[in-house]
Amino acid sequence: MKIEFDNFRPIYVQIVEQLKISIASGKYQSGEQLPVVRNLASDFKVNPNTVQRAFMELENEKLVYTDRTNGRYVTDDKKLIEKVKLELAKEKIDEFLTHMHNLGINNKEIIDYLKSK
Amino acid sequence: MELVKCNKLYKDYGFEKVLKDINITIPKGRIVGLLGSNGSGKTTLIKLINDLITPTKGEVLINGEKPGVNSKKIISYLPERTYLNRDMKVSEILEYFNDFYSDFDTNKAIKLLKKLNINTTDKLKTMSKGTKEKVQLVLVMSRKADLYILDEPIGGVDPAARDYILDTILTNFNKEASIIISTHLISDIERILDDVIFISNGEIVLYEEADKLRKKEKKSIDAIFREMFKC
Numbered sequence: 001m002k003i004e005f006d007n008f009r010p011i012y013v014q015i016v017e018q019l020k021i022s023i024a025s026g027k028y029q030s031g032e033q034l035p036v037v038r039n040l041a042s043d044f045k046v047n048p049n050t051v052q053r054a055f056m057e058l059e060n061e062k063l064v065y066t067d068r069t070n071g072r073y074v075t076d077d078k079k080l081i082e083k084v085k086l087e088l089a090k091e092k093i094d095e096f097l098t099h100m101h102n103l104g105i106n107n108k109e110i111i112d113y114l115k116s117k
Numbered sequence: 118m119e120l121v122k123c124n125k126l127y128k129d130y131g132f133e134k135v136l137k138d139i140n141i142t143i144p145k146g147r148i149v150g151l152l153g154s155n156g157s158g159k160t161t162l163i164k165l166i167n168d169l170i171t172p173t174k175g176e177v178l179i180n181g182e183k184p185g186v187n188s189k190k191i192i193s194y195l196p197e198r199t200y201l202n203r204d205m206k207v208s209e210i211l212e213y214f215n216d217f218y219s220d221f222d223t224n225k226a227i228k229l230l231k232k233l234n235i236n237t238t239d240k241l242k243t244m245s246k247g248t249k250e251k252v253q254l255v256l257v258m259s260r261k262a263d264l265y266i267l268d269e270p271i272g273g274v275d276p277a278a279r280d281y282i283l284d285t286i287l288t289n290f291n292k293e294a295s296i297i298i299s300t301h302l303i304s305d306i307e308r309i310l311d312d313v314i315f316i317s318n319g320e321i322v323l324y325e326e327a328d329k330l331r332k333k334e335k336k337s338i339d340a341i342f343r344e345m346f347k348c
């Protein structure tokens with residue numbers, strides 16, 4: 001899982017986004033154990049401290065929890081995962097709409113276009 | 118205890134004031150970028166930490182002690198210029214390091230060299246600049262040190278090899294150790310840094326967490342550096 005990082009945004013924020021996508025898409029299932037920091041850091045080619053920081057953010061959002069003896073797991077709360085998925089989707093849709101409106105394409109035209117797909 | 122501490126550190130070369138009132142603390146477990154343009158004092162600071170020169174005023178403390186025999190045991194240093202004998206084969210250099218440093222892991226070095234397709238029977242003088250740099254980095258990262266100091270580790274190698282070198286640094290660094298990397302090639306290395314130190318005209322102008330800076334300025338470390346030191 002090689003991702004290209006933008007150097008102008010905090011790296012940990014970009015790792016949080018990436019992990020959220022992996023959880024929302026079911027790559028990491030609800031209740032499943034997550035890879036350890038060192039392995040993820042090596043996959044992402046970043047500093048382990050940065051991955052650690054990203055995990056702390058995900059723990060704050062309750063999307064990930066730590067079992068002291070056994071490592072880190074994705075939350076069992078499927079509703080929360082669904083909510084995160086919708087948030088991610090909404091962000092992308094808003095982005096898309098902004099681009100379309102900037103191009104002078106209105107909502108009706110967008111809907112017609114989407115229907116033709 | 119702090120791994121490295123500089124207290125009111127000054128270094129003059131004759132009338133030239135190369136370092137002025139340096140006060141920094143580097144804890145364990147961090148990768149720190151020492152970033153500055155040519156002649157800003159990066160290498161002088163590194164030489165002071167390595168006990169290769171003595172301060173004009175002030176002090177450097179490594180694990181609370183003045184640099185000396187004990188600090189040299191725990192610091193693995195990649196200097197800007199090579200000090201290895203060009204007539205030696207890589208295998209001979211490995212033996213040399215193994216004799217010299219009790220924390221040197223020969224097997225690890227051999228493994229890393231193999232990955233880089235470097236033949237241990239080759240002599241250093243037959244190698245390109247980039248390959249020589251790779252050999253030196255492998256030697257330095259194959260010690261189990263508390264502090265790695267890498268002075269311009271990626272200057273002479275091509276961009277593809279730079280990525281490999283950063284990987285080598287990341288995968289061979291343990292949580293108890295810290296790494297100081299000096300460079301002016303900021304964009305190539307900034308993603309692996311925890312903290313950045315900007316040094317200019319012998320003074321520390323900024324010491325901050327890399328991600329905090331990005332968050333605050335919404336810019337890359339490279340862009341922030343360029344703006345701050347625009348000519």
